[in-house]
Amino acid sequence: MGTFTAEHTPAEIVKLFPKASDLFKRRRIDFCCGGDKPLSETFTKRNLNETAVLTELNDAYDTWQNSDHDVVDWSAVHPSELIDHIVSTHHAYLNEELPALGKFVTKILRVHGEKHKHLQELHRLYNEFKVEMEEHMIKEENEVFPLIKEYEKNPSEELLNHIRKANGGLGDEHVAAGNFLKRMNEITNGFEPPIDACNSYRITYARLADMESDTYEHVHLENNVLFKNLA
Known part of the structure; x- marks a missing residue:
């Protein structure tokens, strides 16, 4: 191409x-x-x-x-290697960042919510996103990923059907997570803090933007590489 x-x-x-x-x-x-x-x-x-x-x-x-670049072609690696990357990179990031960033989202609501009404919706969206992703990652790590690793070692049609069944709701959960992120992006004007924003406000928006970026990469690897190969 x-x-x-x-x-x-x-x-x-x-x-x-x-x-x-x-x-x-x-x-x-x-x-x-x-x-x-x-x-x-x-x-x-x-x-x-x-x-x-x-x-x-x-x-x-x-x-x-035309430049030197060292990028892993994840579509060419074994599923188990991709799974380990997703868990150690993206799951680990969210497990650490979700509770920590949640405190900032609550703080700016408490301090600035009266003046900036959208922060109430941001607080609600963020916490729904947090619960959704935490439950989603637990399901992947406890149910779906081990099945995929087992299939890599001992492939069978029966196990593949089991994976597809276990994987059934993950796509819908990805869509739901994406919708939360899109709405948070909309109401914050692309995570652009207001002119009079304090440092906590700016830090919160910057970390939300980082989380959005990481989650999109995370979901891309699962939807378009890992799960696509099992469709």
């Missing part, structure tokens, strides 16, 4: 060109939960400038191809 077109999906592009995720996040183009739809649909739905986006994307890809 040399040049990306509007017929390519964001998921396909990020698989080949991981840094495209930065552009997609900046343009608010879904590459994880809804990443299997052609870019043309997003361009039409969001009224985005197709030429501008594709030019930026292909220029960045050309630059990346």
Whole structure:
């Protein structure tokens, strides 16, 4: 694939060109939960400038191809290796960050909620997202991931069907998590703190933006690489 077109999906592009995720996040183009739809649909739905986006994307890809880059092609590694990466990188990050960041979200609601009414909705959304992701990761680590690792060692149609059944609700949970993130992004104006924001306010928004970025990468690896190979 040399040049990306509007017929390519964001998921396909990020698989080949991981840094495209930065552009997609900046343009608010879904590459994880809804990443299997052609870019043309997003361009039409969001009224985005197709030429501008594709030019930026292909220029960045050309630059990346001509530079030294050390990026793992996760579609080429064993499922067990990808699972270990997801757990040690993305699950570990969320397990540490979710409770810590939650304290900041509560703090800015308490201090600034009267003046900035959207912080009440942010607080509710964040805590629903936190519960959703914690339960989701437990289900993956206790039920689904061990089955996938066992299938890698001893493949059988029966075990594959078991995995698909266990995996049944994970896709819906990914969509729900993505919707929480999208709404949090909307009501905070892309996690842009107000001009008069204090340090705690700014730190909270910066960490929310980091969490959004990490979660999109996390869900992309599961939806478009790990689970896609078992579909």
